[in-house]
Amino acid sequence: MNTAASSRPSGTGVQAASKAAGAPPSASRAPAFSPLYQQIKALISQSLQAGEWKSGNAIPSETELAARFQVSQGTVRKAIDELATENLLIRRQGKGTFVATHTEQQVQYRFLRLFPEQGDLGSQGPAQRQIVDCRRARASAQVARKLQLRTGDAVLQIQRVLSYADVPTILEDIWLPAGPFKGLDIGRLQAYPGPMYALFESEFGMRMVRAQEEIRAVLGDEEECKLLQTGPYVPLLSVERIAFTYNDMPMELRHGLYRTDRHHYRNELG
Amino acid sequence: MNTAASSRPSGTGVQAASKAAGAPPSASRAPAFSPLYQQIKALISQSLQAGEWKSGNAIPSETELAARFQVSQGTVRKAIDELATENLLIRRQGKGTFVATHTEQQVQYRFLRLFPEQGDLGSQGPAQRQIVDCRRARASAQVARKLQLRTGDAVLQIQRVLSYADVPTILEDIWLPAGPFKGLDIGRLQAYPGPMYALFESEFGMRMVRAQEEIRAVLGDEEECKLLQTGPYVPLLSVERIAFTYNDMPMELRHGLYRTDRHHYRNELG
DNA sequence: CAGTGGTCTAGACCACTGG
DNA sequence: CAGTGGTCTAGACCACTGC
Incomplete structure (x- = not known):
């Protein structure tokens, strides 16, 4: 003091x-x-x-x-x-x-930094969200470490595809600790019309406050390319995000694969 | 008023x-x-x-x-x-x-967001800089647009390779308007021991204040892979940066190709 | 010790919003 | 019009640096 x-x-x-x-x-x-x-x-x-x-x-x-x-x-x-x-x-x-709330329009692009190659944000309309899978699983050592859980702890694993103008563009694998998101299933995910973080916020009282991303260039494997409807050997942006709620507590691990033939990841260096 | x-x-x-x-x-x-x-x-x-x-x-x-x-x-x-x-x-x-000055150690990583895959920043030591080329040229339409010049205006074009622990990791093409950087040549670039922005600042009074980057995943072509000493078909991070000095004036265009097998691009989403 | 930026207060008035 | 955040002032004292 x-x-x-x-x-x-x-x-x-x-x-x-x-x-x-x-x-x-x-x-x-x-x-x-x-x-x-x-x-x-x-x-x-x-x-x-x-x-x-x-x-x-x-x-x-x-x-x-x-x-x-x-x-x-x-x-x-x-x-x-x-x-x-x-x-x-x-x-x-x-x-x-x-x-602050994730429901507001302005906040949408605070965490998703993928922009269309030409034209403004509005020109392509909003993303279409398609949930591929949502299952309970056990945290691997790597997932557990990044979410500050113990290996084997229950997690929710979600896979989804985001499309713009009917072009599949983002393939995401998401891991959530099962406890705070008890009751979340594929039905509720599909029913919710807005951004996923808005769902977390309104239905689970869990507000994502900041995030950290690690970006690499990779080649998509067969399954990934199939889901993104691209040919093989397409270079993709691998975006691994850890999102934090209050108190710097990690609450979501997300691995995204971004096609960058029609979009790019934009970053401001201040 | x-x-x-x-x-x-x-x-x-x-x-x-x-x-x-x-x-x-x-x-x-x-x-x-x-x-x-x-x-x-x-x-x-x-x-x-x-x-x-x-x-x-x-x-x-x-x-x-x-x-x-x-x-x-x-x-x-x-x-x-x-x-x-x-x-x-x-x-x-x-x-x-x-x-503020680019000479300070802390500022080094404000514009270069590539981090070693494991270990902290110090574990690999500083980057080795190798100037491949530095020549006068005329601005293409694209370069001119991004630097707010006219097509055909005189520019300096620099190519260099950054290596960490003797592994070539970053291949950069840099475009500068010739006027403000009059007198810059490969000799002075090679002679200067610090970061390039520190050189711009101390020798040309040109301070880079902020920048904007567009990131894509690409496959390196033959020449690029050769300079980075990788095999063909290696996915690389394409990082296109426009750096601004005071008054939001674009002063540098930089296209980087980053190997991300031992490093990753890190970003904080606040 | 003097000089710098950093914190805190109290009070006044301005700009913006909505009933 | 009242209520909100936004600006500006004047003055006090604190924390840090370096002589």
Whole structure:
């Protein structure tokens, strides 16, 4: 803990320690100064994770939160600013601050970076989703490691094909821990009209917050090429994604094979 | 222009218009409200572009800048914050705010996202750079379009191979507008020990600020496979990059072919 | 120790949204 | 019109760096 709040003129201040979620009460060493706004950020983050505010709904106003946490509006503001930068919250001037959701149109392309070779995103229409398979399985050592499970733990394995303008373009294998997604089956997957992450969010309360991808160039094998309706020896983009929910917890492993004859993977280097 | 600064208690304020670089003097329509800190940001940006402060050097302190621009420190602060987020400036507590430079170790991997398959970055040592070719040429229609030149304009064309642990891994073709890089030749390229962007920066005052990449899976042709010392029909990552300097001006076109048998392209989706 | 960026506050006013 | 986020100010104090 620290004394960041000790400069407050009056005694109205809350004990700083009471705000620090899990802060060591003068621990043995290296208290690691953490500013007030970071503590507020952590508290808001916890409320988000606990589901205190629903996806797409507004959170309390800055003024309200400032009163609740007994800090100034500016401090709440800085906390919210960072959460908005991390795409956990969305600010809308004049309306309020909202819990980010995968249902919004704008968020669609935050995780899928495949763009048509020419023309804009709208020119080809939305993807057609076809679920090939959805079964329960046991996690291999590799899958378990990446999802932070134990080898042999129950997982759901989904295979699907995404097509654009009736051209099969993406073949995906998806692994999910069985526990958090209990009740998910091929029927529900086929019934849901929107993006898969929107389904995870609305039906399982599981919000994917960030992801990491490793990309390689590969040759599709026979079965893969068949599903993508290409000839043999076609070079494909292999995209392995680990998606994380709150607290940097890995919640999905996804292996995609992308045809890049009519599309490309786009990346911005800032 | 707007009246964002009109709430200042005394007349000490500068005329807001005098800060707005090129702001329309009550233009016909849509004055497009621009906050003070954005105007300050633009001014600092211009100073950066004009080379008022050298790469790696400190810019004036927040207090100084606040005095110069006749605004509060907090306003300067917000401007600098955004420039730091965009990697144009680097803040160092207790020391000052510095002009970002490609010479720093940390910045190396901001544009090169190829990572060794296992082990950390240090385990393989730095890349060995081998310049294959550097010649003057005329811009093709495609190259001209991407560099915002005219077809036939003079360009420099560079080809090089990057190797890790003596394994050729990246084959790159680079196009530069001849004007800004006058005097660049194969000798200077070979003589320079650091990253190419550091050379551009220190010897031509040209700082690459952001870039955009399009990635595809391809099969290398005979010549390409020969330079990369692979067999034929090896799938390779095709990475086409446009790098921009200040003002979103495209300054480099780069086509890379990456072997991904020992490395992968890593991407964070935030 | 002085100088830098970093945090926090309190209060004012502006821009935007919707009833 | 009230309520929201967005901007701006002024001043205090904290944390870090280097002389």
